Amino acid sequence: MSVYDEKPWLARYDQGQPAEITPEYPNMLELFRATVARNGSGDAIRYFDRKISFAELDELTDAFAAGLIAEGFQRGDRVALFMQNVPQFVIAQLGTWKAGGIAVSINPMNKERELTELLKDSEATVLVALQSLHRDVASKVVPGSTVRTVITTSELDFQTRNEPAVFSGVERIDCPGTIDMLELLEKHKGSKPPAVDLKPEDVAFLTYTSGTTGPPKGAMTTHRNVVFNAQSYRDWIGIGPDDVVLGVAPLFHITGLVGHIAISLLAGAPLVLMYRLDPALTIETIAAEKATFTVGSITVFIALMNAKNAEKDKLASLTKIYSGGAPIPPSTVEAFRSTFGHYIHNIYGLTETTSPSHAVPLSAEAPVDPASGALSVGVPIYNTVVRIVDEDGKELPPGEVGELVTEGPQVVAGYWNKPAETEKALPGGRLHTGDVGYMDENGWFYIVDRKKDQINAGGYKIWPREVEDVLYEHPAVREAAVVGVPDEYRGETVKAFVSLKEGASVTPEEIIAFTKERMAAYKYPRLVEIIDEVPKNASGKILRRELRARG
Incomplete structure (x- = not known):
């Protein structure tokens, strides 16, 4: 019996029928398995000189899921993914779903403050991180968090080309107290996790956003959401197996x-x-x-x-x-x-x-x-x-x-x-x-x-208050206000206006360096202007429009 006999509605996806006439929404695992059945020998991932087929990706993600479960992972648990664009990100995401979990996407530019906040909010029990990110950031955050299992991996894995343009200075790092991802996959090679029945309304991943108000919030993206817009990309643009x-x-x-x-x-x-x-x-x-x-x-x-x-x-x-x-x-x-x-x-x-x-x-x-x-x-x-x-x-x-x-x-x-x-x-x-x-x-x-004051710098969303909170940590800063100003390359960039405490002295360059050490690279202000007073209205609200006009 084929996958289409068991779930005939899958055929509609494979045949490219428009999204508006598809009445049912399966989960992403079912669509992935249909792709494996249809095109198992085809390339799923190409990473420099390494190619991973869909069938191999299926085996790797089975092993990852089995490894998670062996470490005590339960259905509904969260796995935080703290990596750049490497095959391990895809393996961990699919493997998390196979274990019945929710993937939590974390910006690899995040520093300790930001990672602490996201791990606390998501209550992730597993963290998968690049070795360098574990050494520099996560190792200082995991103690005291809800994370019980840390899996580390190297960007040098799954390839041997070691392209100097991106890997210059990169080396493998020993991460005591963590599980190496390649060793985990090898240990559980050939294992299959118990079948998991994911519903369309089950959460596939949490993606953190400042949204329309305040600090980061975890958007609950369901399998229904992901499947629908994956098909929308495919049908709107006309993407098929011959595309790359x-x-x-x-x-x-x-x-x-x-x-x-x-x-x-x-x-x-x-x-x-x-x-x-x-x-x-x-x-x-x-x-x-x-x-x-x-x-x-x-x-x-x-x-x-x-x-x-x-x-x-x-x-x-x-x-x-x-x-x-x-x-x-x-x-x-x-x-x-x-x-x-x-x-x-x-x-x-x-x-x-x-x-x-x-x-x-x-x-x-x-x-x-x-x-x-x-x-x-x-x-x-x-x-x-x-x-x-x-x-x-x-x-x-x-x-x-x-x-x-x-x-x-x-x-x-x-x-x-x-x-x-x-x-x-x-x-x-x-x-x-x-x-x-x-x-x-x-x-x-x-x-x-x-409508809001959120800054959009090259596609990255920045909430001014978060930057201002860091600025206020500087011993010389009395008041701070952050706005987005036009930038030829990024569309918008972050500019900070600060007033200083009496008798204090600091240069704009020193303030920029201070924030750069404490924030993700896209967030810290590229421009700082020191002013006598931050403009406010009678109720004490900062007049951001006036600051934007000043540029």
Whole structure:
């Protein structure tokens, strides 16, 4: 009996029927197993000189799941993934699902403060980390946390090429008190974990976001969410087993989780990983692997244009290019087309929409708003309803500016252990995005502003208060206010305005260095201006608009 006899609705996914007519949503494991049955010998992951087939990936993830269970892992437990773009991330994520668990994606740029907060909130019992991240960060955080098992791994594993562009200075590190991932996989090789029945509404992973308010919250992304938008990527863009997915977005980010990993597992297309982005190496990899599809921040494509080997022929195969996470200047799209001959399609969504809620059709080009010069973020994808509403929640007609409110199968179930925050951002299952924009008469959507003060630097979301909290730790700082200011490369960058305590003396460079040591690289302020007083209104609220005007 084939997998299709047991679950006939799986055939609809494999046959590429549009998402809007698919009535059922399986979990990602079932779709992965269907891909293994259909294309087991095909490449699942390509990592420099190593290729891992779908059948081998199935065996590796079985071993990982068996290893977790042997260490006392229970259904519903959380596994924190603290890695860059390496095969072990995919192995750990799939293996976690096979053990009945929830994967927790953690930014590898996070420092002790941030990792402590996320482990505490998720109550993860297992941490899988790169050896260097364990040595530098996790080893100082795990004691006293809920983590019982630490699995470490090296970015040098699963390849032998040791490309100098990304591995210069990298070496294997001894991590006492942890389990080596390769040893775990070898120990449990050939083992199969007990069958687990994952429901569509079960949480697949927690992805932390500042959302529309406050500190990071764990968005509960269900298997239904992931499967739906994986299929949306496939059907909207036309991705199949003959495509090659180029992994330029961070795998911990919702774009990497869905637009790289999930679409590869669903479509049976190889996923090319490169540990971290090096523009020149990426161009050579595109040419060598004949990559056809990618999605990433516009900063990636700007970097490719400025690489020393930016030659049109080397990107000839990359015909399906999408960019989201940060505003795209029309001039950059045209410059990229002039350099490589390809158009960059806009795509828009949030962590809470499991990647896309809007996208530009592959056969179309986004219109430009004649008033602001903004490029449209596209039209709503399958089964997605987006309304523009005013402050009272009243739906506005085309052309009028208001907040985007989104509903559809990709909208997450809520925030982990935060019912009040869930109700505030997702009343009735409708996501109040916090983004302000409008829809034109033809149904194209444009983002024109942010409702909140959140900063978007190259696709990374930054909450000003978090930066301000670190600034206040400096002994010379009296008051601090952080805003986003325009930046040619990142779209926005972080600028801090600080006033000093009486008699204190410090330079902007010293403050930048202070925050850089305590925050992820994308968060610390690139600009610091020392002022006499931080402007506030009569009630003491900081006047951020006035600070933004000062630049």
